[in-house]
Amino acid sequence: MTTRYFGAPIKRNEDKRLLTGQALFVDDVELPGMLHAAFLRSQNAHGRIKSIDVSTARARKGVVAVYTATDLGYYWQPGPLLVPPPPIAGIVFNQRTQVPLAKDKVRHVGEPIAIVIAESRYIAEDALADIMIDMEPLPAVVDLEKALAAGSATVHDDLRSNVAAHVRQTKGNYAQAAAKAHCIIKRRFLYDHGMSSPMETRGVVAQWDARAGQLTVWDTTQAPVFVRNGLAGMLSLSERQVRVIAPFVGGGFGPKIMMFYPEEVLLPWAAIKLNRPVKWIEDRLEHFFATTHERSQIHDAEIALSSDGRIVGVKDVFLHDTGAYDPYGLTVPINSQCTLLGPYVVPHYDSIFTAVFTNLPIVTPYRGAGRQHGVFVIERLLDFAARELGLDRAEIRRRNLIPPDAFPYNNEIIYQDFAPLSYDSGNYEPVLDKALALIGYKDFIASEQPKLRAQGRHVGVAIACYVEGTGIGPYEGAKVQVQANGKVSVATGIGTQGQGHFTVFAQIAADQVGVDVRNVDVVTGDTDQFYWGAGTFASRGAVVAGNAVNEASKVVRQKILKLAAEHFECAEDDLEIANGEVSIVGVPGQFIRLGELAMRANPMRGAVKPGTEPGLESTQYFGPPSGATANGVHAMIVEVDPDTLMLQVLKYVVVHDCGTVINPLILAGQIHGGVAQGIGNAFYEKLVFDDEGQLLNASLTDYLLPTSLDVPRMELAHTVTPSPLNPMGIKGAGEAGAIPVGPLFAQAIEDALGLAAQNVELCEIPLSPNRLWELVGKAHSKS
Amino acid sequence: MDSEKHDIVVTVNGMRYLRQAEARMLLSDFIRHELLLAGTHVGCEHGVCGACTILFDGHPVRACLMLAPQANGHEITTVEGLAPSPDQLHPLQQAMHDKHGLQCGYCTPGILMTMTAFLAEHPVPDEAQVREALSGNLCRCTGYQHIVDAVLEAAEKMRDVK
Numbered sequence: 001m002t003t004r005y006f007g008a009p010i011k012r013n014e015d016k017r018l019l020t021g022q023a024l025f026v027d028d029v030e031l032p033g034m035l036h037a038a039f040l041r042s043q044n045a046h047g048r049i050k051s052i053d054v055s056t057a058r059a060r061k062g063v064v065a066v067y068t069a070t071d072l073g074y075y076w077q078p079g080p081l082l083v084p085p086p087p088i089a090g091i092v093f094n095q096r097t098q099v100p101l102a103k104d105k106v107r108h109v110g111e112p113i114a115i116v117i118a119e120s121r122y123i124a125e126d127a128l129a130d131i132m133i134d135m136e137p138l139p140a141v142v143d144l145e146k147a148l149a150a151g152s153a154t155v156h157d158d159l160r161s162n163v164a165a166h167v168r169q170t171k172g173n174y175a176q177a178a179a180k181a182h183c184i185i186k187r188r189f190l191y192d193h194g195m196s197s198p199m200e201t202r203g204v205v206a207q208w209d210a211r212a213g214q215l216t217v218w219d220t221t222q223a224p225v226f227v228r229n230g231l232a233g234m235l236s237l238s239e240r241q242v243r244v245i246a247p248f249v250g251g252g253f254g255p256k257i258m259m260f261y262p263e264e265v266l267l268p269w270a271a272i273k274l275n276r277p278v279k280w281i282e283d284r285l286e287h288f289f290a291t292t293h294e295r296s297q298i299h300d301a302e303i304a305l306s307s308d309g310r311i312v313g314v315k316d317v318f319l320h321d322t323g324a325y326d327p328y329g330l331t332v333p334i335n336s337q338c339t340l341l342g343p344y345v346v347p348h349y350d351s352i353f354t355a356v357f358t359n360l361p362i363v364t365p366y367r368g369a370g371r372q373h374g375v376f377v378i379e380r381l382l383d384f385a386a387r388e389l390g391l392d393r394a395e396i397r398r399r400n401l402i403p404p405d406a407f408p409y410n411n412e413i414i415y416q417d418f419a420p421l422s423y424d425s426g427n428y429e430p431v432l433d434k435a436l437a438l439i440g441y442k443d444f445i446a447s448e449q450p451k452l453r454a455q456g457r458h459v460g461v462a463i464a465c466y467v468e469g470t471g472i473g474p475y476e477g478a479k480v481q482v483q484a485n486g487k488v489s490v491a492t493g494i495g496t497q498g499q500g501h502f503t504v505f506a507q508i509a510a511d512q513v514g515v516d517v518r519n520v521d522v523v524t525g526d527t528d529q530f531y532w533g534a535g536t537f538a539s540r541g542a543v544v545a546g547n548a549v550n551e552a553s554k555v556v557r558q559k560i561l562k563l564a565a566e567h568f569e570c571a572e573d574d575l576e577i578a579n580g581e582v583s584i585v586g587v588p589g590q591f592i593r594l595g596e597l598a599m600r601a602n603p604m605r606g607a608v609k610p611g612t613e614p615g616l617e618s619t620q621y622f623g624p625p626s627g628a629t630a631n632g633v634h635a636m637i638v639e640v641d642p643d644t645l646m647l648q649v650l651k652y653v654v655v656h657d658c659g660t661v662i663n664p665l666i667l668a669g670q671i672h673g674g675v676a677q678g679i680g681n682a683f684y685e686k687l688v689f690d691d692e693g694q695l696l697n698a699s700l701t702d703y704l705l706p707t708s709l710d711v712p713r714m715e716l717a718h719t720v721t722p723s724p725l726n727p728m729g730i731k732g733a734g735e736a737g738a739i740p741v742g743p744l745f746a747q748a749i750e751d752a753l754g755l756a757a758q759n760v761e762l763c764e765i766p767l768s769p770n771r772l773w774e775l776v777g778k779a780h781s782k783s
Numbered sequence: 784m785d786s787e788k789h790d791i792v793v794t795v796n797g798m799r800y801l802r803q804a805e806a807r808m809l810l811s812d813f814i815r816h817e818l819l820l821a822g823t824h825v826g827c828e829h830g831v832c833g834a835c836t837i838l839f840d841g842h843p844v845r846a847c848l849m850l851a852p853q854a855n856g857h858e859i860t861t862v863e864g865l866a867p868s869p870d871q872l873h874p875l876q877q878a879m880h881d882k883h884g885l886q887c888g889y890c891t892p893g894i895l896m897t898m899t900a901f902l903a904e905h906p907v908p909d910e911a912q913v914r915e916a917l918s919g920n921l922c923r924c925t926g927y928q929h930i931v932d933a934v935l936e937a938a939e940k941m942r943d944v945k
């Protein structure tokens with residue numbers, strides 16, 4: 001096999017359709033007789049529904065149906081628990097999942113109460129105003145600490161408190177070790193992650209074909225197979241009667257995998273009931289409440305150190321906001337708990353968290369999925385430790401890095417995939433060195449910074465390290481098939497939201513099967529094309545589905561060689577496959593096209609011999625034993641305007657190790673996009689709730705997504721430590737860019753403004769000019 | 784609500800359409816769901832994201848901030864009308880492909896319309912100008928760097944042609 005494509009910066013197969021307006025997104029689906037849905041959503045964060053009157057709405061011209069919870073009968077069920085709690089001793093987990101329509105109580109602003117279905121979306125929205133609702137407002141649970149205080153209102157009446165979960169994980173014996181440590185540094189941290197805000201909001205179109213007994217659902221989901229299975233179960237259909245298509249999806253970043261969203265449950269049901277297709281497209285305002293967030297944690301953390309700056313241990317007690325329901329289990333806080341350990345040797349660890357129900361929208365993973373919170377804590381603790389011990393910030397990190405001969409490195413606690421947190425491979429110091437060299441760390445501190453400071457400029461440098469558990473199980477599959485026209489088709493069950501799967505899977509198959517990469521057609525996210533799978537999350541698409549494509553392609557390659565050898569009556573070793581043809585090495589002109597072989601593999605006469613199958617195709621599955629751990633270092637030089645506290649990034653460097661790289665162009669794009677979201681989280685994006693649980697900035701005018709003026713040019717470099725956990729040696733890369741940006745900003749701003757000298761520490765994210773003003777304004781006016 | 788329909792005659796990508804629409808129908812909805820030109824995307828419907836940008840009598844405008852009847856008698860270009868022929872891309876489309884300027888592609892049509900208009904007026908832009916012009920279009924996937932690279936490359940290629 002020649003690797004012409006694997007590892008090369010191949011341009012994307014999917015681009016042309018997207019560039020010419022021909023790609024199908026959910027809202028592009030137009031069906032004859034299609035109806036449109038709109039939702040009446042709660043305006044209260046917490047309240048008891050006393051009565052709902054939909055009679056006027058039902059009577060409005062153009063309205064076809066209006067349903068409330070009681071109209072759903074037995075179909076009204078709380079959603080499934082997506083991820084059960086991991087097997088950790090002593091764990092407390094209170095499962096309370098979201099419902100299709102609020103019945104007697106509403107638990108967050110935006111929770112759906114009624115669905116209107118009408119001839120147009122305009123009419124459906126008109127009818128929302130006709131619905132009369134009598135709501136008794138209840139005190140809203142918003143603040144994490146107050147939520148746990150005695151006497152707090154409870155989000156779920158059948159629970160005595162707002163505790164959603166309580167988990168303790170330990171490694172070694174922190175208390176004992178800390179007693180002998182040289183020093184202990186203790187701080188409180190607040191980390192708030194916003195919302196993923198894909199440019200395409202969510203949407204669902206459902207169509208019931210009564211004659212065929214077939215339900216088709218177009219859904220902006222990241223996990224079409226699970227949606228198919230779940231819908232079949234809820235609707236008492238067999239899986240074969242349900243087809244879920246996640247066509248082109250305009251960005252996901254996590255929240256598009258949540259299920260079941262109420263709209264995903266209700267549209268198929270209504271389409272069957274009305275026997276007409278129904279479409280619902282979330283508008284941007286709805287998106288702010290109806291799609292999941294990630295939000296905040298409060299950490300009380302301490303680090304124990306030896307006199308030479310080595311970590312003796314870390315203790316962390318934190319609160320995690322899970323929102324009104326917890327359908328995604330503990331993935332986010334477990335990620336925080338695990339990822340805090342980072343690339344460092346932490347011999348003793350004691351971590352306790354309490355997940356808290358609040359009257360706020362549901363929290364599920366968003367790019368980084370809680371990793372940011374943990375990374376912020378450890379990176380900030382190391383900064384403060386360096387200061388305390390008089391060490392350089394890069395040096396204290398270097399001293400604590402896990403050495404290359406310590407892999408696989410077992411951190412003992414349980415990770416989100418339920419396996420012990422074990423790092424498969426890594427070589428961390430060169431990554432740090434490279435980042436320091438690229439940012440010009442030494443030189444900046446020694447000469448550049450003093451020089452600029454002398455000119456009155458406020459410049460600072462920062463460096464932050466992280467690891468990322470990627471590519472977790474359970475498994476994915478792929479079907480690879482040579483078509484009669486010589487093209488190769490690849491189908492997998494994952495959904496795709498811009499990660500370039502149409503290209504990276506094509507690269508893998510093209511090399512094995514010997515065709516031009518443009519002649520590989522990849523289908524993702526259509527359950528009729530591929531039956532099995534889990535979904536796109538946890539930076540796993542390329543790793544898990546990619547390896548399945550590789551395995552299936554290898555089998556197809558063997559089938560091609562076997563059939564061609566029979567055809568030429570020669571040994572398989574004498575054959576080579578290239579450019580869509582199989583030829584005999586050294587015999588020019590002796591070749592057969594793959595398409596012709598594919599036809600011969602499905603003969604009209606003559607039997608398919610026992611032990612063989614028709615066609616040149618194979619379906620294979622790949623399930624990694626555990627996740628592959630990627631790592632990286634970001635470094636940045638920033639300038640802060642001391643008057644406005646606006647900042648400008650002067651230089652941004654990412655050095656990253658995600659094992660073997662399939663496509664450096666696509667990888668760069670993933671990292672750029674991740675960093676941009678990290679920057680948004682660090683400095684621009686904040687969901688502002690009042691104590692009534694009302695979101696005060698629910699528009700793109702007020703919730704600030706970074707623009708091309710806010711995201712700097714980035715310089716990327718890579719090291720490669722292949723993963724031993726899969727034959728291609730790859731690790732995931734989807735989330736890495738976003739993870740360490742928070743601590744990087746805090747550190748750089750502190751350095752730029754010389755805040756250490758003023759005893760100001762930045763222990764929270766997001767920052768913003770306003771927030772900085774509050775935190776440092778006073779100190780600054782003194783200086 | 785006034786549900787009276789208005790006649791709308793509009794030329795889109797060189798083709799004349801006659802349709803009826805309520806006064807309140809957004810131009811973005813009209814283009815997408817009445818003319819079935821779904822390449823124009825909708826990201827916010829409040830004028831911030833730029834995904835719905837079209838050329839209206841040659842100028843970039845946000846289709847979500849206009850009503851369909853306002854297009855009566857006007858000329859519109861959408862992303863479907865950008866490529867000179869089915870097998871040839873506009874230089875900016877080509878550069879977006881070459882530089883990996885799109886990921887999910889949802890913001891892309893709006894960016895193409897905004898930036899082709901920009902390039903027509905600024906044939907020799909520098910990076911700062913490109914970033915300024917691009918700053919009204921939100922992209923959540925790319926971090927903008929590859930889009931900026933693509934616009935700069937397209938500018939160069941378009942100059943070579945001239």
Ligand code: FES
Pocket residue numbers: 824825826827828829830831832833834835836845846847848
């Ligand atoms: S949809 Fe028009 S600007 Fe966002």
Ligand code: FES
Pocket residue numbers: 199250251498884885886887888889890891921922923924925
């Ligand atoms: S490519 Fe996805 S929003 Fe721009």
